[in-house]
Amino acid sequence: MIDAWVVGTLSRALAFGTPLLLATLGEIYSERSGVLNLGVEGMMIIGAVSAFATAFITGNPWLGMLVAAVAGGLASLAHAFVSITLRANQVVSGLALTMLGLGLSGLFGKGFEGEPLTSSIPKVTVPFLEKIPYLGKILFIDKSPFIYFGLILAPVLWFILFKTSIGITIRSVGENPAAVDSVGINVWKVRYLCVFFGGLMAGIAGGYLSIAYRPAWRQGLTGGMGWLVIALTIFSSWDPKNSLTGAYFFGILIHLSYRLQPWVSPELLNMIPYMAAILALAVLSLGPLKRQLGEPSSLTQPYIRGEKQ
Amino acid sequence: MIDRIPFKLKKRPNPSGLVVMVVSFLALFSAFLVASVIFWAYGTNPIHAYTVLFDGMFGGTNELATTVRRAIPFLLAGVGLALAFKARFWNIGAEGQLLLGTVAASWVALFSPVPPPLLIPAMFFFGFLAGAMWGLVPAILKSKLGVNEVITTLMMNYIAINLVQFLVQGPWKGESQWGFPYTDMYPPQARLATLGNTNVHWLTLILGVVAAMLAYFFVQNTTPGYEIKVIGRSPSAAKFAGMSKVKTTLLVMFISGGLAGMAGVGEVAGIHHMLRGPNQISLGYGYTAIIVAWLARNNPLAVIITSFFFGAILAGGNAIKVSLGLPFQIIDVFNGLILFFLIGSEILMSYKLTWRNQND
Numbered sequence: 001m002i003d004a005w006v007v008g009t010l011s012r013a014l015a016f017g018t019p020l021l022l023a024t025l026g027e028i029y030s031e032r033s034g035v036l037n038l039g040v041e042g043m044m045i046i047g048a049v050s051a052f053a054t055a056f057i058t059g060n061p062w063l064g065m066l067v068a069a070v071a072g073g074l075a076s077l078a079h080a081f082v083s084i085t086l087r088a089n090q091v092v093s094g095l096a097l098t099m100l101g102l103g104l105s106g107l108f109g110k111g112f113e114g115e116p117l118t119s120s121i122p123k124v125t126v127p128f129l130e131k132i133p134y135l136g137k138i139l140f141i142d143k144s145p146f147i148y149f150g151l152i153l154a155p156v157l158w159f160i161l162f163k164t165s166i167g168i169t170i171r172s173v174g175e176n177p178a179a180v181d182s183v184g185i186n187v188w189k190v191r192y193l194c195v196f197f198g199g200l201m202a203g204i205a206g207g208y209l210s211i212a213y214r215p216a217w218r219q220g221l222t223g224g225m226g227w228l229v230i231a232l233t234i235f236s237s238w239d240p241k242n243s244l245t246g247a248y249f250f251g252i253l254i255h256l257s258y259r260l261q262p263w264v265s266p267e268l269l270n271m272i273p274y275m276a277a278i279l280a281l282a283v284l285s286l287g288p289l290k291r292q293l294g295e296p297s298s299l300t301q302p303y304i305r306g307e308k309q
Numbered sequence: 310m311i312d313r314i315p316f317k318l319k320k321r322p323n324p325s326g327l328v329v330m331v332v333s334f335l336a337l338f339s340a341f342l343v344a345s346v347i348f349w350a351y352g353t354n355p356i357h358a359y360t361v362l363f364d365g366m367f368g369g370t371n372e373l374a375t376t377v378r379r380a381i382p383f384l385l386a387g388v389g390l391a392l393a394f395k396a397r398f399w400n401i402g403a404e405g406q407l408l409l410g411t412v413a414a415s416w417v418a419l420f421s422p423v424p425p426p427l428l429i430p431a432m433f434f435f436g437f438l439a440g441a442m443w444g445l446v447p448a449i450l451k452s453k454l455g456v457n458e459v460i461t462t463l464m465m466n467y468i469a470i471n472l473v474q475f476l477v478q479g480p481w482k483g484e485s486q487w488g489f490p491y492t493d494m495y496p497p498q499a500r501l502a503t504l505g506n507t508n509v510h511w512l513t514l515i516l517g518v519v520a521a522m523l524a525y526f527f528v529q530n531t532t533p534g535y536e537i538k539v540i541g542r543s544p545s546a547a548k549f550a551g552m553s554k555v556k557t558t559l560l561v562m563f564i565s566g567g568l569a570g571m572a573g574v575g576e577v578a579g580i581h582h583m584l585r586g587p588n589q590i591s592l593g594y595g596y597t598a599i600i601v602a603w604l605a606r607n608n609p610l611a612v613i614i615t616s617f618f619f620g621a622i623l624a625g626g627n628a629i630k631v632s633l634g635l636p637f638q639i640i641d642v643f644n645g646l647i648l649f650f651l652i653g654s655e656i657l658m659s660y661k662l663t664w665r666n667q668n669d
Contacts, residue, residue: 038459042645078649088652091399091459092603096652099596100645106638107351219638227463234457267475274464278450281461285454 003134009255010138014147015213017251019044019205021150023229024236024243025157026201030076032161032238033194034174034298038094039079040202041226042101047072047206049109052217056112061121065207072203073196075101080195084188087302098226112217120215121145121208144212146204150247157240170194174296177303187303202226224274231277235284237294250276324658329606332657336650343646353633365628366621374507375627377514378580380620382407382572382594384517387601387612388524389568395528395607396537396561397544402447402462404595405469406440406566408587410573412473413439415481415492415584418499418577425498432499432574433516440570441563443469448562452555466595473587481584492584501579510579513571517616520568524609537561569595592623593641600648619644 023040030037037043047068055064075097083093126140161167169190172180177187209225210217228250236243253276257269321328345355366376386403393400414432417423423431447461476492483493501510528534536557540547547554576590577583584590601619605611626640 082649082653086653086656088655092599092648092652095401095596095599096645096648098645099641099648103638103641103643103645104347106636107347107642110636224467227460227467231460231464234460265475265479267471267478270471271468274467278456278461278464281456282450282454285450285456 007134007137009252009259012255012259013248013251014138015144015251016254017248018144018147018150019208019213019225020229020232020250021154021243021247022146022208023202023205023226024232024247025150025153025240026198026205027229027233028236028238028240028243029157029161029170029194029201030198031233031299032174032296033170033191034177034296034301034303035080035083035191035195036090036094036300037076037079037097037195037198038091038230039076039097039101039226040094040198040229041222041224042098043072043075043199043202044101044206044209044222044226044229045105045220046075046101047203048210048221049105049112049206049217050203051207052112052117052210052215053109055119055211055215056115056117059119061117061119061211064211065121065204068203068207068211069200070203072201072206073199076195076199076202077192079199080192083302084191084195087304090300090302102220106219109217109219113219115217117211117215117217121212144208146208146212151244154240154244161240171296174298177298177301178305181303181305191303202229205229228273228277231281234295235280238296239294319661319663321659321661328658332654333604333651335657336654337647339654340643340646340650343650344643347642351635353635358629358633358635361628361632362622362625365625368628371507372624372628374504374509375624376617376621378508378510378620379623380617381510381513381517381575381579382591383598383601383616383619384612385513385520385572385575386569386595386598387605387616388517388521388609389565390598390602391605391607391609391612392524392528392537392561393565394602395541396557397541398448398451398558398561398565399459400444400447400462400562400565401459401599402444402465402566402595403569403572403598404591404593405462405466406443406569407573407576407591407595408466408469408473409439409443409566410436410570411577411584411590412469412476412573413570414499414574414577415476415495418495419481419492425496428496428499429501429512429578432578433571436570436574437567438570440573441567444562444566444569445559448559452558470587473584473590477584477586483583486583490586495578495582499578500582501575503579508580510575513575513579516571516575518613520571521609521613524564528609533557533560569598572598592637597623597644600644600651603648603651 023044027037027040050071051064051068054067055061079093079097082088083090121144123142124145125142129140130136161170169185173187173190181187206222209221232243232246232250235246250273253273257272260269348355348358365372367373386407390400390403413435417432417435418428443465447458447465450456450461451458477490481492483491485493501512503510528537536552540552540554540557572594581590597619601612601615604615622643623640629635629639630637
């Protein structure tokens with residue numbers, strides 16, 4: 001009885017945690033390069049609506065995912081242009097992106113509301129591995145391929161960020177752009193690419209919600225997930241491998257907020273992830289833990305050549 | 310690549326009021342220009358859409374009244390945000406602080422032992438206090454532990470939304486509301502008078518204008534106000550001068566959250582006369598108020614004008630929704646575009662575009 005409950009919870013946690021994980025991985029790269037993008041919620045919902053619309057019209061959910069990624073990426077460029085090139089305030093620019101994303105998705109998604117999607121991303125069951133007791137049920141039966149995508153991508157992105165020269169470049173741009181600039185690396189280009197990557201990932205995360213996880217589109221589908229991503233980026237201390245734990249932990253919390261509804265009112269349960277986020281941030285900020293966080297020094301600082309940072 | 314551009318940016322240390330105004334107008338104009346492309350993509354004639362929008366803003370007494378009604382929450386919340394932003398505290402939580410104001414006001418109106426003649430003042434008082442407390446939580450977390458306030462204020466919004474939802478569906482659900490998720494109606498003494506048969510609850514409007522003037526005076530002429538300015542402009546200078554950032558942050562967020570809370574009181578006491586679903590009470594007022602404060606360049610007096618402007622957009626957007634059948638989210642599109650262009654154009658204020666000399 002208890003083990004069925006635990007298996008069920010972990011299995012659902014993977015499903016709920018995956019969009020958080022994918023978008024967090026993207027935001028980590030963006031912030032590592034020094035650009036805070038608070039537009040995740042907006043980019044996710046743009047991804048969600050464009051994935052649904054594409055899959056609905058063409059009948060091809062994979063094309064829908066591709067369009068979601070591109071749409072999220074293009075949306076992120078608005079933030080990149082305003083905050084990197086025009087050196088505007090990153091906090092406000094990200095907020096603007098979220099407002100715009102929520103507005104555009106509401107506007108152009110209106111016609112798709114309540115429509116059934118006949119072709120969603122299929123679930124897969126891995127032969128042989130499905131037979132492993134417990135683990136088979138948690139990981140290998142009836143799973144969205146994007147769960148594996150996230151599980152594989154996190155270590156890969158960790159490797160790139162910490163073990164390759166590309167990663168060193170990205171991190172240096174976020175730590176000390178002037179130094180990187182002086183050795184001839186284009187700070188702006190690195191930042192644009194990282195923000196764009198963040199947009200791609202947020203777009204995919206949104207697409208996962210609308211055509212893979214539960215194929216349906218409605219107003220405000222992302223429901224604040226994008227903001228949890230911003231918090232998760234900090235919990236992960238800007239490290240892709242830590243984002244696995246954080247994302248799945250919040251996956252569990254989100255699952256529990258549904259699971260416990262027979263006993264506790266859903267509104268109170270809905271508060272849990274947000275309260276947990278505040279609490280976790282507070283605990284992480286306590287003295288000894290704070291130093292290990294590793295926030296990029298130039299986060300939110302626009303780079304201006306020849307000016308003291 | 311930079312070297313090939315025939316002009317360069319020259320720092321403009323103190324942009325004049327005129328420059329700020331011209332740039333702001335350009336930004337608004339550009340935002341509307343881009344929005345017209347979106348109208349067109351949606352299959353709506355932009356010129357027709359803007360005619361409807363303008364009519365809905367100022368077309369007649371009713372339209373003007375709707376504009377003012379919508380401006381009231383923007384005014385109170387916007388003044389508070391202007392103060393917070395001036396002290397460089399990113400309060401994105403006016404939405405939640407506003408909702409806490411509605412909760413406190415509803416408690417006073419429906420469940421407290423406050424005698425009827427004192428209901429209105431008590432509602433504003435406790436509404437202010439509730440919003441202030443909701444604003445203090447992120448302020449304390451920020452100044453004591455260094456927790457990022459953007460995230461905490463936002464998370465507090467979602468908690469507040471669910472709190473209101475919980476109250477109206479659970480313990481506070483009204484017995485006389487036919488099962489709707491509303492509280493019972495407030496007693497008559499807890500309702501604000503309105504101008505004629507409009508929705509303009511004038512008392513809140515007056516409170517908003519007074520708050521704007523007081524806030525302006527506070528920033529310009531008092532020591533704590535001066536400290537807000539210094540801390541906002543140069544945290545290191547403030548530290549050197551022995552100013553307490555903790556104290557200022559807490560004070561600013563107490564006022565900022567409190568004013569947002571009062572905005573909430575105005576909405577429930579002046580318009581709804583009950584507590585109901587958070588989406589019915591606030592159309593994202595707390596978020597729009599961020600743009601209101603930003604457009605006012607954090608000048609509390611200028612918020613009077615900018616709140617009116619965004620009230621007009623909300624009123625006009627409603628007209629577009631009704632007569633053109635566009636979803637209400639067109640408002641979010643406007644808001645997002647305006648904010649983008651506003652901050653994007655700031656570079657034109659702090660830098661002057663000049664032609665490159667040959668010896669540059």
